[in-house]
Amino acid sequence: MIQRWQSLALLLTALMAFIGAFVCHHVNTWMEVVFIVLGLASFADIFLFKNRVLQARICLGLIVVAILFLVAVFIYYLKHDTGPGSVIMAGGIIAGLLKAYGGIMSDEKLVRSLDRIR
Secondary structure (H helix, E strand, O other), X not given: OOOOHHHHHHHHHHHHHHHHHHHOOOOOHHHHXXXXXXHXXXXXXXXXXXXXXXXXXXXXXXXXXXXHHHHHHHHHHHHXXXXXXXXXXXXXXXXXXXXXXXXXXXXXXXXXXXXHHO
């Protein structure tokens, strides 16, 4: 039986992204926009469960974008000495996306092994 823990991880990632947008609302507009885009894409990725390969690719793309975003937020944090909330949220988003990607890939591995048995 396929466990959909990655859906929960993606939902929590989307929630963290929306909270991050709220946290950096008064800090910088581009950060808020990227947080919202990451949140919407993570939430939309939940509903691609029937196409695990596409879901994994989108999740991997989100991981790359989130890592680049974390680097940009950290540099902004060092230059402008803002609160660490945005950096912590960006790191949490990466952790959630990595957990979701691992779950998607384990589901894909399980399905492929079951197809081999048939």
